[in-house]
Amino acid sequence: MAAWQMLRRLRPAAGLGRNCRSFGSPPFFPNSWVEPDALWEFHDQCERTDVAKLVDSEAWELGDRNQVWRKQMMEKDPEFFDKIGKAQSPDYLWIGCSDSRVAAENLIGGKPGELFTHRNIANMVVATDTNMRSVLQYAVDYLKVRHIVVCGHYDCGGVKAAVTRNDHSLPLESWLSHVRDVYRMHKGELEAIDCEHERHKRLVELNVIEQCLNLFKTSDVQRRRQYTASRPDEFPCALPRIHGMVFSPGDGILRNLKIDFKDKLGDFLDIYNLYDDPSLENSARLDKSVQDKNAGPGLLFEEKAIKK
Incomplete structure (x- = not known):
């Protein structure tokens, strides 16, 4: 029997969720039990949405800012990265x-x-x-x-x-x-x-x-x-x-x-x-x-x- 199946049996019959912190009900899904396969499916669906890509783009902008910073440093000091590349x-x-x-x-x-x-x-x-x-x-x-x-x-x-x-x-x-x-x-x-x-x-x-x-x-x-x-x-x-x-x-x-x-x-x-x-x-x-x-x-x- 899988671990998640054993935990599922530990869950009381009804009514326990976020407030009671039961083993059978993860706090992020109150009053319900979601099997691991369903969690992965839910996650996969979210990752395919345009909204998720839009949110991810906020972090991708850091790479763009890095390129701007790198260019500025090179213009100020062409040997900048040679210097910090040392111990x-x-x-x-x-x-x-x-x-x-x-x-x-x-x-x-x-x-x-x-x-x-x-x-x-x-x-x-x-x-x-x-x-x-x-x-x-x-x-x-x-x-x-x-x-x-x-x-x-x-x-x-x-x-x-x-x-x-x-x-x-x-x-x-x-x-x-x-x-x-x-x-x-x-x-x-x-x-x-x-x-x-x-x-x-x-x-x-x-x-x-x-x-x-x-x-x-x-x-x-x-x-x-x-x-x-x-x-x-x-x-x-x-x-x-x-x-x-x-x-x-x-x-x-x-x-x-x-x-x-x-x-x-x-x-x-x-x-x-x-x-x-x-x-x-x-x-x-x-x-x-x-x-x-x-x-x-x-x-x-x-x-x-x-x-x-």
Whole structure:
């Protein structure tokens, strides 16, 4: 007996569908059972319609836009594709939000090859997220990036959703719980802010700070920082540097958050430090302009003195 036939027998006699989530009734066909053959037939019929082709053409336009972009790049720099066709060597790992308005290269006027990028909802650094951890490991161990930037943004839908009393269902609900944890840790400060808009902005900033701290917890970052800090003749300070930033879609400004990591990591390292030498003293040699809250992004992204 086929698997779908066995599931069909499990379906109650009547009345169960979307609301009850029965095994026998898929949620997209409430109160009915559709056999697999019928599903494929339905799908095949849809694919043959002119409407489906019209909808598909929306994606086909991306290819046309690619040709326009390619021509523009070739006109600006005939060797452009020869350059980016070579191995990458970015200085920065950028951990940002998946929001379509905040693509990293757009925010800094970046070029291909400048940023190694990871994006997820609400720019989270979650220890159990193998996707993020694999990106981090590759960036730190193989690309040997000098900087890691965690960039949040105001008007973040993920942050807003996390503080609403709604069940967003798995896996989104599980993901947003990490933002709720940030709210819980800073509840006193946040609830002292009367303006809902300002409270949201502060939560965005606190979330960025907590994700930066989460980076310090990882073995990848600690191992690399310990290695570089123990070799002052080769490296002027512990690398990679970690930076928290927030982008404002309303005015286009990318703001550096003034984060005193040495202060925040005092008791923190007693629990999370994996090496005898946390290298925090050597971290103080970093140019203070990088941590200037009022500095523009250029101070960070134009700094080229630190060698890999």
